[in-house]
Amino acid sequence: MALTVMYDDNFRELILDVSSKIYNFAEIGSQEYKSSKLLMEILQSKGFVITNPYMGMDTAFRAEYGIGHPAVGILAEFDALPNGHSCGHNLISAWALGTAIKVAESLKSGRIVVFGTPSEEGIGPYAGSKAIMAEKGAFKDIDFVMGMHPDDRWAVGSKALADAEMEFTFLGKSAHMAASPCYGINALDALVTSYTAINNMRDWIKNDKHSVIGMIIKEGGRASNVVPDRAVLEVDVRSSSSDFLKKLVLKIKKLVKSVSEGFGTQLIIKDLMPMYTEYKPNKTIDSILLKNLNKFNINAYNIDNEEGYGCGSTDEANVSLSVPTGHIDMKIGTNIPGHSDEFRNAANPKRAANNLFTTINVAYNSIMEILENQETLVKIKNEFGGDHGEN
Template structure:
């Protein structure tokens, strides 16, 4: 069997999986139907399943084969409030399809599919790949491959380190007109903190590409009552995780001081594990580039460009633990991420043909690495040199 015939054999099931997950549109940490479907389909094809995985109900690990090398495939399936406006239903189908093709062609070695919830950072399993990376899930994996829909074909990846937290101020309510002096205004502490954090942009180093995003989640219940509680969500990103850590600690210290000055008590909640910057593996990405080229696609090579990172992902945390290659699959032109336009383009009825191309390219690259020890050694050598 060759790659084309394997894709032809599994095409209908790949598209069916993608469409069902597209219709489920489950938010992160609640992807019960999506993960169940994927596990059942993989199990039908001879994969052994571990679920729950890493103490996450909608995470799983699926394995097929024995011995080495061991190829990891990253699978996402969480949606956003406006549906699959980031196209993770396509990532799920790509991972499933790639696993099926590689499975049908390997004579030795192992495939491990990682079912990873809540890449979008929603709920208790937010940033599951970062949790998996920290807990040693990728120990013994020789290399992994990931994919994401986009408005262009590309290989490689860059990502900003990202930390999200929630600040909740607890004060004391009282009548706003008759007895405000007996209250402690939690909203005042929040607003002052909001302004102070915003003013810290001047302290942030410009070469670290610092991004600060904030939104108020709770500002009180009535205008004639001193707000007893107030909360805001803060998202801070940087091209350097080392600088990000310093910046976050400075922000926490600042907000603690403001809260103390107003007399409120402060509760700080980390909303997800910190996402790291990305360690792209150029050799893997070049293999993906060449496979796309064989399909007549001139993909953009992100690794070789001076294009700055424009987002964050927990896949970056995986790239610090194991050599990681990445492919971006085109589903439209000029599509803003997380938009309704992106959601419409992510419908497999529209994106199905490009999905097959992405599966073909990734499968060929994975098989090439598994069958050629020289490439695998070069990939690992590049990865090891990054850590020195």
Template structure:
């Protein structure tokens, strides 16, 4: 796949069947470090794979190194690239984990795609000959206002989120801005409705350009992040393991009733292979993520203890998957339901 900082490590045991993969993330946040806990995600993946290899007699254990989950570089959303290029072909199960402020199984995520809109107008002196000017900034402001109006008229059940900024809007107050640039992120928990909202957004952009007699270009920024395909059999199995260890973990139904809080490229993996990312608690509920508080939590004793639990739970799940055909079939059946 030619992703410079990605990797694949594999160990074949016995007949090599089934094939189970663990996903490691390891990119840090600029200026703050591991405030998203990717140090723990990487450790969980590697050591869960090692423990699985110690427990399993027949199977193939793989660790995929998946860089730039935070979406800031050339290989942003690397799991999406890997999924689209067939990296997970032949894998029967993918397991992952992510630290947070609670324990949960089966978190839903938001479909997300970002856009950059560039309007072009015509520069003119704002006092001497304003009639010759066509303001790209007017087009940008009109778009921004129209998007705010659209927010009132979308479905409430799809967790619609649309966030944007005006990046560029002119160079001098006495010159009609001939260029303006906006960026927008559009998220929903319904992948089909996401397409509908994007279409409405494009109509807004077109209409605002027409109204201001400007031109425009639209560029997609990055990759399309999918929603998560939920696997009930897998989620319930891992929840039972957590409960057996005395950990309070809400039911899958309770978890899914929460409003999704973000987007992840792990979701795209769940669309091509049975997969689950388990959230494990390292901080008190309500702790803001990508913050100094979450940075401290990621290196705390609580995090280390939660990591130990996560390693045992994931490796035990992998072991059962390797020896229990009923469990394997249930996971596969749940995955195929959505196809």
């Protein structure tokens, strides 16, 4: 029988109210001011010490309770997409809040730290905030971290492709397309040639790198009888290897620079987000999550035992390379695609409430088991490699 948390009506009402408000705020990445403020105010009222802005990001925060070690980090996401919370981040933030409150109430020694992480979806200046945090050392004093995501099945563990997004802006010179095209510099031609050249690079990429190339033309001119003086290409590349992806990005940038120079356009290159890495799961943490799910008669899938590579990308992967990280997927429906209206509807906390509180329970049980068992924590760190967090 699992160690269950006693949820009184006030706690249940609080968590569902927070999730509902964030669901209705539906703030896109880097603009989650209401959502972030709501979470910070509640955590502060529960005795957490708040740092905000955090790591140079206005909607990011660090909320800390307790002293010393062991220290657990909880990842809270709260950004929406243009069609609302179609990735269910309102449930992630509610899970993080509920888990943190209950762990803090039971904490005898050590710390729990909630990281408010904006723009997981890669929108705006805070895109990939967890990658920024990892790069700046936010998790150096944390012993292990736990993340959660809604899904169409119960699961533990995670796989992810490394991901990089960039934007190429070609600046040419306008002219009449029929009367005097020779006086113009066609920015769109430079873009289309770059598009084709990047696409042709697929043959150079080895199959074992499991690479994906996606491109869209964001701007391509304003009138068909005018030589386009501006064109914008967005490129998204992914791979199962961060090291290879870095080489691929450099090769693409070098290629586009050469094309632009050949056409005589000016070129502006902008990285749209920090590079997301591949995921490094911690099987020890995930096995504890799996065990506690089983105690609730949930037969969850173990992604760590799955062959092959992930098909999506997340900045949580960057965290997993910095600190031992466990992950749980919470079922909110069946055969519902992410980022769809169907997923948004399933993420309504009125529909997902029971599973949300089960997931809080499972996370609480798992975290307390690790915090209270030094041998387990040592095993987690040995798997990761080193004495991370003991500063």
